[in-house]
Amino acid sequence: MNEKKFTNFWAHRISRWSKVSYKAGLAAIAAVLWMALPVKSDAQQSMEDDALFIRKIYDQTLTDCSAYDWLAFLCKKIGGRLAGSPQASAAVEYTGQMLDTLGLDAVWKQPCTVPHWVRGDKERVRVVSSFKLGSFDLRTTTLGNSVPTPEGGLVAEVVEVQSLDEVDRLGEEGVSGKIVFFNRPMNPQEINTFSAYGGAVDQRGSGPSRAAKYGAVGALVRSMTTEIDDHPHTGSLGYSPDFPKIPAMAVSTRDAEKLSDLLADGPVRVFMETNCNSFDPKPSFNVIGEIKGSEHPEQIIVIGGHLDSWETGEGAHDDGAGCVQSMAVLQTLMRLGYKPKRTIRCVLFMNEENGLAGGRAYGAAANEKGEFHMAAIESDRGGFTPRGFTFDADESVFAEKFKKVYTWQPLLEPYGLSLSKGGSGADIGPLKSQKGLLIGFYPDSQRYFDYHHTETDRLEAVNKRELELGAASMTALVYLLDKYGLDR
Amino acid sequence: MNEKKFTNFWAHRISRWSKVSYKAGLAAIAAVLWMALPVKSDAQQSMEDDALFIRKIYDQTLTDCSAYDWLAFLCKKIGGRLAGSPQASAAVEYTGQMLDTLGLDAVWKQPCTVPHWVRGDKERVRVVSSFKLGSFDLRTTTLGNSVPTPEGGLVAEVVEVQSLDEVDRLGEEGVSGKIVFFNRPMNPQEINTFSAYGGAVDQRGSGPSRAAKYGAVGALVRSMTTEIDDHPHTGSLGYSPDFPKIPAMAVSTRDAEKLSDLLADGPVRVFMETNCNSFDPKPSFNVIGEIKGSEHPEQIIVIGGHLDSWETGEGAHDDGAGCVQSMAVLQTLMRLGYKPKRTIRCVLFMNEENGLAGGRAYGAAANEKGEFHMAAIESDRGGFTPRGFTFDADESVFAEKFKKVYTWQPLLEPYGLSLSKGGSGADIGPLKSQKGLLIGFYPDSQRYFDYHHTETDRLEAVNKRELELGAASMTALVYLLDKYGLDR
Numbered sequence: 001m002n003e004k005k006f007t008n009f010w011a012h013r014i015s016r017w018s019k020v021s022y023k024a025g026l027a028a029i030a031a032v033l034w035m036a037l038p039v040k041s042d043a044q045q046s047m048e049d050d051a052l053f054i055r056k057i058y059d060q061t062l063t064d065c066s067a068y069d070w071l072a073f074l075c076k077k078i079g080g081r082l083a084g085s086p087q088a089s090a091a092v093e094y095t096g097q098m099l100d101t102l103g104l105d106a107v108w109k110q111p112c113t114v115p116h117w118v119r120g121d122k123e124r125v126r127v128v129s130s131f132k133l134g135s136f137d138l139r140t141t142t143l144g145n146s147v148p149t150p151e152g153g154l155v156a157e158v159v160e161v162q163s164l165d166e167v168d169r170l171g172e173e174g175v176s177g178k179i180v181f182f183n184r185p186m187n188p189q190e191i192n193t194f195s196a197y198g199g200a201v202d203q204r205g206s207g208p209s210r211a212a213k214y215g216a217v218g219a220l221v222r223s224m225t226t227e228i229d230d231h232p233h234t235g236s237l238g239y240s241p242d243f244p245k246i247p248a249m250a251v252s253t254r255d256a257e258k259l260s261d262l263l264a265d266g267p268v269r270v271f272m273e274t275n276c277n278s279f280d281p282k283p284s285f286n287v288i289g290e291i292k293g294s295e296h297p298e299q300i301i302v303i304g305g306h307l308d309s310w311e312t313g314e315g316a317h318d319d320g321a322g323c324v325q326s327m328a329v330l331q332t333l334m335r336l337g338y339k340p341k342r343t344i345r346c347v348l349f350m351n352e353e354n355g356l357a358g359g360r361a362y363g364a365a366a367n368e369k370g371e372f373h374m375a376a377i378e379s380d381r382g383g384f385t386p387r388g389f390t391f392d393a394d395e396s397v398f399a400e401k402f403k404k405v406y407t408w409q410p411l412l413e414p415y416g417l418s419l420s421k422g423g424s425g426a427d428i429g430p431l432k433s434q435k436g437l438l439i440g441f442y443p444d445s446q447r448y449f450d451y452h453h454t455e456t457d458r459l460e461a462v463n464k465r466e467l468e469l470g471a472a473s474m475t476a477l478v479y480l481l482d483k484y485g486l487d488r
Numbered sequence: 489m490n491e492k493k494f495t496n497f498w499a500h501r502i503s504r505w506s507k508v509s510y511k512a513g514l515a516a517i518a519a520v521l522w523m524a525l526p527v528k529s530d531a532q533q534s535m536e537d538d539a540l541f542i543r544k545i546y547d548q549t550l551t552d553c554s555a556y557d558w559l560a561f562l563c564k565k566i567g568g569r570l571a572g573s574p575q576a577s578a579a580v581e582y583t584g585q586m587l588d589t590l591g592l593d594a595v596w597k598q599p600c601t602v603p604h605w606v607r608g609d610k611e612r613v614r615v616v617s618s619f620k621l622g623s624f625d626l627r628t629t630t631l632g633n634s635v636p637t638p639e640g641g642l643v644a645e646v647v648e649v650q651s652l653d654e655v656d657r658l659g660e661e662g663v664s665g666k667i668v669f670f671n672r673p674m675n676p677q678e679i680n681t682f683s684a685y686g687g688a689v690d691q692r693g694s695g696p697s698r699a700a701k702y703g704a705v706g707a708l709v710r711s712m713t714t715e716i717d718d719h720p721h722t723g724s725l726g727y728s729p730d731f732p733k734i735p736a737m738a739v740s741t742r743d744a745e746k747l748s749d750l751l752a753d754g755p756v757r758v759f760m761e762t763n764c765n766s767f768d769p770k771p772s773f774n775v776i777g778e779i780k781g782s783e784h785p786e787q788i789i790v791i792g793g794h795l796d797s798w799e800t801g802e803g804a805h806d807d808g809a810g811c812v813q814s815m816a817v818l819q820t821l822m823r824l825g826y827k828p829k830r831t832i833r834c835v836l837f838m839n840e841e842n843g844l845a846g847g848r849a850y851g852a853a854a855n856e857k858g859e860f861h862m863a864a865i866e867s868d869r870g871g872f873t874p875r876g877f878t879f880d881a882d883e884s885v886f887a888e889k890f891k892k893v894y895t896w897q898p899l900l901e902p903y904g905l906s907l908s909k910g911g912s913g914a915d916i917g918p919l920k921s922q923k924g925l926l927i928g929f930y931p932d933s934q935r936y937f938d939y940h941h942t943e944t945d946r947l948e949a950v951n952k953r954e955l956e957l958g959a960a961s962m963t964a965l966v967y968l969l970d971k972y973g974l975d976r
Contacts, residue, residue: 062676188550188953191903226953385873385932387904415679416875444873444932446954465676465714466934 050411050483053336054476058415060332061472067328068464070098071383074320075459080311082144083351084116084282091307092285095348099289099327102334106292109285112361114351116282117145119311120275125220125249127259128155131266138259139252141232141312141454142274143204143221144354147245153273154247156217160263164202164210176215179270181263182207183222183256186449193445194381197224197452201235208248209240218272219248222256224449230254231454234310236354247274286358289330290345293482299342300366301481302376303329303474306352306359306427313457317448321383321467322441323348328471329478340482342374349427352380356426363430372488375481377439377474378425382451383467384443386415389477390422392438401437401486408480417473437486441474538899538971541824542964546903548820549960555816556952558586559871562808563947568799570632571839572604572770579795580773583836587777587815590822594780597773600849602839604770605633607799608763613708613737615747616643619754626747627740629720629800629942630762631692631709632842635733641761642735644705648751652690652698664703667758669751670695671710671744674937681933682869685712685940689723696736697728706760707736710744712937718742719942722798724842735762774846777818778833781970787830788854789969790864791817791962794840794847794915801945805936809871809955810929811836816959817966828970830862837915840868844914851918860976863969865927865962866913870939871955872931874903877965878910880926889925889974896968905961925974929962 061067074081074091081087092109099107125140127133159174161167162184167175182203190196201224208219223233232250239245249272251259262268287307293299305322309315326346333344350358366373377389391402402421409419424438432438443466451457549555562569562579569575580597587595613628615621647662649655650672655663670691678684689712696707711721720738727733737760739747750756775795781787793810797803814834821832838846854861865877879890890909897907912926920926931954939945 058679059677189547191546191957193953385934446873446957447951450951463935463938465681469679469934 047411050480053479054411056336057332057475057479058472060336061328061468061475062465064335065328065468065471066098066331067324067467067471070324070327071316071320071462071467072459074324075314075316079314081307081309081315082117082311083114083284083308083354083357085311087311088284088308088350092287092350095287095307095323095327099287099330099346102289102331104289104291104330104334107289110288110362110365112284112286112350112357113281114284114357115355116279117354118277118279120148120277122273122275123249124153124271124273125251126271127262127268128271129269130262132262138255139230139232140220140249141234142276143248143250144234144236144310145239145278146237146248146274146276148275148277149218149247149273153271154217155269155271158220158259158263158268158270160260164206167210167214170214172214175211178216179218179220179272180207180211180216181220181259183260185222185253186224186226188226193226193449196226197449200224204235204250205238208237208246209243212243212246216246218246221248221250223250223253223454224452225253227450228253228257231456233452233454234312235453247272249274284350284357286350286362287348288345289327290343291330291333291340293340293342293344295341296485297343298372299374299485300371301342301344301374301478302347302428303344303478304347304349304376304427305379306350307348308351308353310353310453312453313451313455314459316457316459316462317382317451318453318457319352319380321462321470322379325379325383325467325471325474329475332471332475333478338479342482342485344478344482352427359427359430362427366431366434373431373434373436374486374488375437375439376424376428376431377441377477378428379441379470379474380425380427381441381445382443382448383462383470384447385466386417386441386443386470386473388418388420388442390420390424390440390442392422392424392432392440394432394435397435404484404486405437411480412476415473415476439477441470443470535899538968541967542899544824545820545963545967546960548824549816549956549963550953552823553816553956553959554586554819555812555955555959558812558815559804559808559950559955560947562812563802563804567802569795569797569803570605570799571602571772571796571842571845573799575799576772576796576838580775580838583775583795583811583815587775587818587834590777590819592777592779592818592822595777598776598850598853600772600774600838600845601769602772602845603843604767605842606765606767608636608765610761610763611737612641612759612761613739614759615750615756616759617757618750620750626743627718627720628708628737629722630764631736631738632722632724632798633727633766634725634736634762634764636763636765637706637735637761641759642705643757643759646708646747646751646756646758648748652694655698655702658702660702663699666704667706667708667760668695668699668704669708669747671748673710673741674712674714676714681714681937684714685937688712692723692738693726696725696734697731700731700734704734706734709736709738711738711741711942712940713741715938716741716745719944721940721942722800723941735760737762772838772845774838774850775836776833777815778831779818779821779828781828781830781832783829784973785831786860787862787973788859789830789832789966790835790861790916791832791966792835792837792864792915793867794838795836796839796841798841798941800941801939801943802947804945804947804950805870805939806941806945807840807868809950809958810867813867813871813955813959813962817963820959820963821966826967830970830973832966832970840915847915847918850915854919854922861919861922861924862974862976863925863927864912864916864919865929865965866916867929867958867962868913868915869929869933870931870936871950871958872935873954874905874929874931874958874961876906876908876930878908878912878928878930880910880912880920880928882920882923885923892972892974893925899968900964903961903964927965929958931958
């Protein structure tokens with residue numbers, strides 16, 4: 001059989017066996033041939049097996065997968081799930097029950113202690129005097145972890161800045177007694193929207209304390225999105241212990257532009273009220289399910305997302321999607337009858353949004369028990385069409401581990417996946433010291449910040465096929481990690 | 489300056505000049521270095537220029553581009569634009585006026601003669617007797633080019649088939665006097681949804697005539713989408729001249745499943761009525777704008793989409809998106825003060841959906857005038873996140889031309905674009921005999937068939953950033969085609 005005949009033979013065979021198109025069969029074969037060229041025929045056979053099994057994973061996931069139904073329950077029957085809330089407890093119970101149905105080797109809840117912040121029922125920012133428009137409300141929402149305004153709210157003049165540095169430059173004279181309005185937009189020229197987010201989010205995270213340093217009484221922050229629309233986007237702030245805590249709220253991008261226009265015409269005074277509150281920390285849980293490894297049970301591969309979400313929306317893309325995709329990885333492997341060599345563990349982390357208590361508790365327990373996490377994949381960038389994975393590890397081991405993983409690229413490329421260096425996920429970050437491989441699932445980023453931390457992050461924003469393709473991509477990578485391992 | 493220093497120097501320089509992140513600068517440099525390795529320093533300089541100019545194209549398009557506003561007008565002020573309709577005339581007028589504002593060298597309308605089919609105001613398919621559910625309506629819409637039912641509609645028993653072959657097997661005995669219901673789903677296991685579409689659409693295109701061959705009185709066709717939902721999807725059928733023309737309608741996927749379930753329980757009779765009609769052909773137009781080339785005006789690079797659309801929705805993704813992206817290519821080049829060597833021509837084709845009169849007229853006129861189309865890019869796969877381009881050409885020239893284009897891959901990769909062999913677009917197909925390069929813009933395909941030819945293909949389904957990224961991608965490729973040319 002010459003090379004061409006061989007290719008045709010296998011393309012047809014793959015196509016018949018796994019019901020893929022002849023073209024997809026050819027692509028798989030191309031991958032196999034490409035990889036097989038310099039190696040011996042055992043390895044060739046092994047790569048053919050891989051191409052076929054990965055095709056099976058996609059076939060199974062695209063036709064028979066519960067991810068979307070689980071997400072629908074999380075979004076519509078439970079809703080937003082901030083740590084410490086009744087909804088977060090419901091999500092722990094529900095996902096635990098669903099994992100119980102999969103026939104895994106073990107399902108359990110891992111305790112952690114979470115902050116308990118509640119938005120309250122008053123959220124109002126009103127321009128009370130301006131040169132052109134007089135009085136009107138701005139579309140706003142309180143930032144997570146914020147302190148409340150004094151009872152009855154506060155009124156102050158607004159000063160607009162583009163950066164934390166500008167607050168420093170204005171100093172006490174420019175800021176004291178005022179509300180500082182951080183209005184630097186996310187840069188629309190960034191192709192990856194997460195880079196644009198990274199370039200603007202210091203205003204939300206650190207802006208309020210910077211303003212407080214110079215005597216500001218409140219902070220307003222432009223919502224973190226490149227869209228110009230009417231939805232205020234919440235998210236956590238972090239107070240510096242060195243300065244007074246002042247209340248802080250997010251403003252929709254359209255109203256941020258409007259406020260900025262008004263400020264160009266003259267002084268603007270604003271009324272600001274929020275009765276959010278922090279209560280005593282509460283007990284909560286990570287939810288965990290696993291298939292024990294048959295050969296190296298002590299080597300753990302984690303897949304996970306975070307179960308908590310902001311309550312302004314339904315936590316669909318952030319991060320219900322990542323949770324149900326991680327659960328679906330186990331479901332698919334079980335349904336295909338796959339017996340892993342290594343332990344494959346799905347972890348649904350609690351409290352990523354405003355504390356990271358779940359991720360920290362998981363990391364601490366893992367270290368305490370001397371567990372080794374060979375690899376951990378987090379899906380926390382939305383349930384959009386997969387584009388690949390980004391890889392991170394301790395510097396001393398990164399090159400060697402990534403080199404091995406990169407040899408799998410031809411097997412994943414037919415599914416639109418590319419592998420590159422980059423961040424992983426907040427919840428799995430504490431595992432980095434174990435010197436395993438940390439992996440971030442990387443879906444298309446263009447729409448993510450349209451929905452991020454706002455009321456539009458609902459089930460309707462998630463496409464079933466895209467969600468499933470993500471789950472299948474994660475399963476394929478888990479399969480390769482399990483089969484070939486990564487040297488410790 | 490060693491290699492590392494060189495890289496850092498240029499990454500910072502690019503980053504400062506074009507306001508991209510340092511990381512994107514690095515990526516551009518990596519591309520440049522990769523390409524420059526085996527070549528001389530003139531070429532290296534040239535590639536640096538390219539990386540910078542392409543970055544400029546994206547910066548300009550993502551911050552100052554009219555594509556989305558134009559699309560909003562086409563969708564909301566004009567609406568669905570079937571060839572021969574008043575809306576199609578409005579679209580010709582509007583896009584001509586918009587091209588007129590760009591300061592191009594020429595804008596004109598190119599005549600063509602289009603079929604004039606009208607859906608009518610009666611569209612009903614009702615199950616009139618079934619074992620389980622008695623009578624109820626199915627969600628349906630008439631297929632384009634269909635003949636009407638006899639006045640007052642028709643009633644007949646339904647026979648379900650999975651393929652055209654199955655109609656042959658049933659023959660006259662199984663089909664005569666009945667309504668044939670084509671119900672083979674699009675294959676959800678295909679990763680590229682266009683492949684799934686290609687594997688099912690013969691039922692819509694050729695099913696009705698196949699059924700008529702054996703005496704069927706009507707045809708129902710499962711809607712072309714992998715979603716299970718309530719939207720019937722229209723689209724063209726083609727009648728064979730050898731058999732009677734029978735009326736044909738599309739059924740929503742959910743109702744197709746329901747009808748199939750009913751048929752499993754016993755005979756189902758259906759009432760079917762549509763008063764669609766074909767009238768005399770009408771004069772219409774392609775809309776064309778161009779920038780004349782300074783060195784090789786006789787070498788033409790076309791970018792285009794089709795201006796007509798089904799009237800069930802607003803023709804947003806199909807193909808308002810492709811039209812406004814093509815217009816935006818010229819707008820961006822003009823705003824950047826780019827003086828092309830070759831003639832760059834935007835063509836908005838008429839009547840792609842039900843006749844291809846515009847594409848044919850354009851091709852015929854081009855051949856008649858002896859014009860040479862060095863390359864033609866069509867955007868007709870929706871306004872989603874770009875993933876690359878697919879290339880086609882006459883077999884005798886394909887390899888050589890694609891080889892040249894493929895050297896540009898490293899310049900386009902930082903923007904998520906990959907180049908591969910594949911189809912181009914229906915409207916530019918008639919240019920193939922000129923032996924230029926035909927190119928299809930290839931955006932992410934996952935959501936396309938959720939909206940295709942149905943009421944949900946509205947402006948709201950299009951994301952502004954994704955649309956603009958597509959326009960920028962097309963502009964970048966046009967720039968490279970213009971600068972380097974492709975040997976005739």
